[in-house]
Amino acid sequence: MYRYDQIDQTLVNERVAQFRDQTSRFLAGSLSEDEFRPLRLRNGLYIQRFAPMLRVSIPYGMLSSTQLRMLAHIARTYDRGYGHFTTRQNIQYNWPKLEQVPDILADLAGVEMHAIQTSGNCIRNITADHLAGVAPDEIEDPRPYCEIIRQWATLHPEFSYLPRKFKIAVTASSGDRAASEVHDVGVRLKRDSQGVLGFEILAGGGLGRTPIIGKLIREWLPQADLLAYLEAILRVYNRYGRRDNIYKARIKILVRALGAAEFTREVEQEFAASAGFAPRLSEAQLERMRGFFRPPPYESLPDREIDGASDAAFQAWYRYNTRRHKISGYRIVYVSLKKHGEAPGDATAAQMEALAQLADQYSFGMIRATHDQNLVLADVPQRALREVWQQLERLGLATANIGTLTDMICCPGLDFCSLANAGSIEIARQIHARFDDLDYLYELGHLEIKMSGCMNACGHHHIGHIGILGVDKHGQEWYQITIGGSAAAPAALGEVIGPAVAKEAVADTIEKLLEVYVRERQGEEERFLDTVRRLGVEPFRERVYETHHSAA
Amino acid sequence: MRRIIRRREIVLDELRYEGEVVSPGTYPVRPAADWLVNADATEGPAAVLLGAADEPEMLAPRLHRLGWIVVEFAKSGDGRGFSQARILRQRYGYAGELRARGALGRDQLFFLARCGFDAFDLDSREDLEAALSAFDSFSVAYQRASDAVVHVHERSPGA
Numbered sequence: 001m002y003r004y005d006q007i008d009q010t011l012v013n014e015r016v017a018q019f020r021d022q023t024s025r026f027l028a029g030s031l032s033e034d035e036f037r038p039l040r041l042r043n044g045l046y047i048q049r050f051a052p053m054l055r056v057s058i059p060y061g062m063l064s065s066t067q068l069r070m071l072a073h074i075a076r077t078y079d080r081g082y083g084h085f086t087t088r089q090n091i092q093y094n095w096p097k098l099e100q101v102p103d104i105l106a107d108l109a110g111v112e113m114h115a116i117q118t119s120g121n122c123i124r125n126i127t128a129d130h131l132a133g134v135a136p137d138e139i140e141d142p143r144p145y146c147e148i149i150r151q152w153a154t155l156h157p158e159f160s161y162l163p164r165k166f167k168i169a170v171t172a173s174s175g176d177r178a179a180s181e182v183h184d185v186g187v188r189l190k191r192d193s194q195g196v197l198g199f200e201i202l203a204g205g206g207l208g209r210t211p212i213i214g215k216l217i218r219e220w221l222p223q224a225d226l227l228a229y230l231e232a233i234l235r236v237y238n239r240y241g242r243r244d245n246i247y248k249a250r251i252k253i254l255v256r257a258l259g260a261a262e263f264t265r266e267v268e269q270e271f272a273a274s275a276g277f278a279p280r281l282s283e284a285q286l287e288r289m290r291g292f293f294r295p296p297p298y299e300s301l302p303d304r305e306i307d308g309a310s311d312a313a314f315q316a317w318y319r320y321n322t323r324r325h326k327i328s329g330y331r332i333v334y335v336s337l338k339k340h341g342e343a344p345g346d347a348t349a350a351q352m353e354a355l356a357q358l359a360d361q362y363s364f365g366m367i368r369a370t371h372d373q374n375l376v377l378a379d380v381p382q383r384a385l386r387e388v389w390q391q392l393e394r395l396g397l398a399t400a401n402i403g404t405l406t407d408m409i410c411c412p413g414l415d416f417c418s419l420a421n422a423g424s425i426e427i428a429r430q431i432h433a434r435f436d437d438l439d440y441l442y443e444l445g446h447l448e449i450k451m452s453g454c455m456n457a458c459g460h461h462h463i464g465h466i467g468i469l470g471v472d473k474h475g476q477e478w479y480q481i482t483i484g485g486s487a488a489a490p491a492a493l494g495e496v497i498g499p500a501v502a503k504e505a506v507a508d509t510i511e512k513l514l515e516v517y518v519r520e521r522q523g524e525e526e527r528f529l530d531t532v533r534r535l536g537v538e539p540f541r542e543r544v545y546e547t548h549h550s551a552a
Numbered sequence: 553m554r555r556i557i558r559r560r561e562i563v564l565d566e567l568r569y570e571g572e573v574v575s576p577g578t579y580p581v582r583p584a585a586d587w588l589v590n591a592d593a594t595e596g597p598a599a600v601l602l603g604a605a606d607e608p609e610m611l612a613p614r615l616h617r618l619g620w621i622v623v624e625f626a627k628s629g630d631g632r633g634f635s636q637a638r639i640l641r642q643r644y645g646y647a648g649e650l651r652a653r654g655a656l657g658r659d660q661l662f663f664l665a666r667c668g669f670d671a672f673d674l675d676s677r678e679d680l681e682a683a684l685s686a687f688d689s690f691s692v693a694y695q696r697a698s699d700a701v702v703h704v705h706e707r708s709p710g711a
Contacts, residue, residue: 007692007707014690022659038629039659121629151694151709157666158638158697161631227709238635243627277642279696279708289709 001062001366002147002292004112011154012109015116019043020102027099042160044118045101046418053416054093054101055118056108060128060146060170061089061369065356068367070111072352078104083352085337085345087409087460088167089127089369090118094416116154121162123153123234128170129177130370133293134378136326139189140197142172144289145226148281149187152227159234163241164249166234167206174489179371181205181214181491182463184251185233187226198222203233203263204255207457211493212252215260217267223286225271228278232271236263296364296379301329304382316438317389317400322380331382333363335375335392336399336407340432343425344410345373354395362388372409372448374402404441405449405510406432409460413453413470414477420453422470422477427451427506434507444514446527448487463487465529466510467494477503483513483540484532492533497541509544516543555680556651557661557672559701560687562680565673567599567620567651581622584611591617597648604632608639615646622673625654634667641668641698650700658683662690668698 004012019039026036040046044055056071063071071091075083078100079093086092096104108114117124126146133141149168153159159166171178172189180186186202199221205214221229233251242248255263271278306318323332335355338344347355355375359367362384363377370376375397380388392398401407408431411417413424428451435441450464454471461467467482479501482494501509516539517528532540554565567581568574584600588610591598597619602608604626611618621640623633633652640646651671652664657678664672665687674683693704 007705010692011690011694014692018689035628035657035659121631148709154694155663155690156695157663157693158634159631160663161629161634161660235635235638239632243630243632274643277638277696281709285708 001064002059002143002289008112008151009109012112012114012116015043015114015155016102016105016109019105023098023102038120042117042120042122043101043105044115045098046119051095052098052101054096054104054115055086056091056093056113056115057118057125058089058091058113058369059150060126060132060143061130061371062143063367063369064111065359065365065367067111067113068352068356068359070107070113072349072356074104074107075349075352081350082346082348084343084412085347085369085373085375087371087373087411087458088125089130089371090125091369092412094412119165121164121166122160123156123162123166123168126150126153126168126170127178127183127371129173130368130376131177131323131332131378132172133295134325134327134330134332135173135175135177136324137175138172138326139191140172141290141293142170142187142189143293144286145187145189145199145223146170147292148226148286148289149230152230152279156234159238162234162238163243164246164251166237166251168230176487176489176491177371179460179463179487179491181489182207182211182460182487183214185230186214190220192220199226201229201233203267204252204260205491206250206252207460207462208250209247209455209457210250210252211457211462212256213491213493214252215255215263217260217264224281224283226281228274228280229267229271231278232267232274235274236266236270240266295327296366298327298330298379299381301381301383303328306382306385313393313400314386314389316442317393317398318385320400320404320442321398321402322385325379327379329382331380331385333377333380333385333388333392334370334402335367335377335397336402337374337397338401338407339396339399340406340436341429342396343412343415344408344428347375351395351397354391355397358388358391372407374407400438401441403446403448405435405444405447405514406441407448409448409450409464411452411459413451417453417458419456420470421455421472422453422479422503424451424453424459424468424470427468427470427479427503430504430507431510434511444517444528445524446529448529449510450485460487461485462493463491464494465527465532466513468506471500473500479503479506481506481509481513481544483537484529486529495537497537498545501544512543513540516540554673557674557680557683558649559670560684562684567622569601579620581620584621588614602633602636604630606636608636608644611640611646612644615640615644615648618646618648620649620651620671621646622651622653623669625652625656628655634663637664637667637669638698641700658686661686662702665701666693666695666697666699666704668700670700 202214452459485494599620653673
């Protein structure tokens with residue numbers, strides 16, 4: 001993991017001091033609300049429905065146990081004892097007091113953390129594959145490049161007042177667990193025919209009101225040019241992205257308006273024109289950064305059969321909540337934050353502290369946050385799986401539902417967010433209550449439900465196998481359902497099945513969709529998504545609305 | 553009299569904008585595109601105004617004639633001027649005064665200075681004396697930029 005040196009530490013300390021000054025000027029009345037807003041936003045501080053909300057950055061989802069303990073401490077000291085892990089691998093606190101935020105930031109700085117650029121019209125937290133470094137299918141560990149981009153983007157003087165927010169995702173696996181195709185920029189590691197490592201670059205993807213799949217704009221980028229090329233993209237965007245309409249200000253609209261070919265030409269021209277002063281990465285710099293992400297000291301262990309064949313609960317957890325590790329004798333363990341009755345992505349201070357302990361004991365002191373709002377212990381020896389399972393079980397973190405219907409992505413919705421049109425946490429509860437039979441979930445196989453309380457799409461509904469979007473109809477909460485979306489490569493946007501359904505009908509509707517799937521499915525291996533791709537939306541639409549009408 | 557910040561000092565402004573009276577020792581600022589039409593007809597160093605949508609590239613062949621380029625930040629949050637500054641300083645090597653003017657306060661000063669601005673005509677409500685400390689907001693930075701006024705220990709990512 002990356003460790004701060006004196007420069008990194010000085011930077012976050014000075015950022016805390018700067019924000020403390022800005023906050024006190026606001027509280028003293030010398031900064032107006034309008035002037036303070038962009039300043040607090042670029043430090044992750046929103047004013048929400050009931051209280052401020054503070055979003056803390058977890059760069060590419062990586063946390064040490066020390067950092068997780070600090071997140072627990074903050075939840076307990078300044079909030080109501082819990083935090084919410086987000087779809088950008090960050091954590092949000094829903095109840096801090098404005099005047100205490102500088103103190104929270106100072107606590108964070110003490111463990112090499114910050115809230116810099118977790119909101120505002122600037123380059124946001126860099127996200128990555130949450131299995132980076134341990135996934136058997138990756139080309140190379142992407143994290144050194146994530147950290148290089150993170151540092152370059154941090155307090156970038158030229159790109160701190162962009163037309164709109166800017167999100168970069170990095171992936172090194174063909175499975176694309178970072179959803180790179182729906183980011184402003186996607187960076188994908190690849191090797192050329194000689195085995196040399198470089199990147200391909202996508203631009204102009206995004207969700208929100210206008211969901212668009214990113215376009216490939218550079219098939220091969222040498223490592224040394226990574227920042228120079230990003231700088232060229234950002235400069236073109238900063239100069240020519242629309243600023244007259246907030247809904248048309250993302251880079252995807254610029255790429256669409258110019259066309260991918262013309263946009264690419266502009267970027268290439270800028271890249272060439274700024275060759276004299278653009279940042280170049282030397283091999284020594286790259287090597288230094290790779291040094292921070294060397295594999296932990298794995299023991300040499302054989303792969304083993306799991307014991308406890310008679311124990312169905314452990315078997316199910318093993319099957320659904322653990323994944324193959326690239327090193328023999330180890331296993332990747334998902335910590336499910338999707339327990340029935342809890343808001344998806346929430347973790348209590350006690351859970352965080354216990355997890356930090358588990359990480360120290362079994363997983364080299366590291367924890368990861370995933371973009372689908374779970375946590376991961378990435379390096380658990382197979383011989384310790386049963387103990388880890390038992391402890392997670394006691395903590396309420398072993399619901400064996402990863403990758404199943406109840407492993408839903410869900411934004412905070414109307415319960416907390418001032419942008420939301422409709423609740424999402426309640427809908428998650430409704431779905432959990434309806435689909436509480438784990439055997440049925442297992443029968444349905446891999447299924448991703450993603451839910452957003454408004455069209456800003458924090459819950460990524462467009463790329464859910466089933467997407468649920470909260471809409472406001474004459475002051476009532478209704479839900480628009482899409483099917484066939486996918487975050488994994490090849491990414492796809494879901495199609496709307498028909499008119500929005502009433503709040504109480506969401507679980508019914510999902511049940512009907514699943515009925516069609518179970519009826520039409522060709523074999524065990526065909527996922528819901530595959531059936532939708534094979535048959536199209538029509539049979540699903542017919543089933544949902546036919547019953548709806550006859551019942552009405 | 554309008555006061556501005558130039559290289560960490562508060563000084564009286566010698567530039568005059570459209571509608572203001574040009575007296576001895578002061579200089580008129582003309583829109584960049586207008587000035588370019590007759591650039592070679594005028595004598596002495598000139599001052600031009602660059603709007604957010606103007607292309608700084610158009611000034612490239614005439615930069616040696618300019619004593620001042622004023623980049624207008626008409627709307628707060630519009631960051632195009634940051635790119636204009638880096639292009640003028642780092643791509644074309646402009647060495648005259650580069651001034652940021654408009655909806656700006658001390659909270660933007662550090663970034664402006666890093667992009668190559670050396671003079672600042674801030675929002676009239678800003679307390680200029682207090683604003684001067686903003687040049688020292690940070691003593692370190694991750695990017696190589698075009699620092700004329702701030703002093704940071706630069707370290708490129710990965711180094």
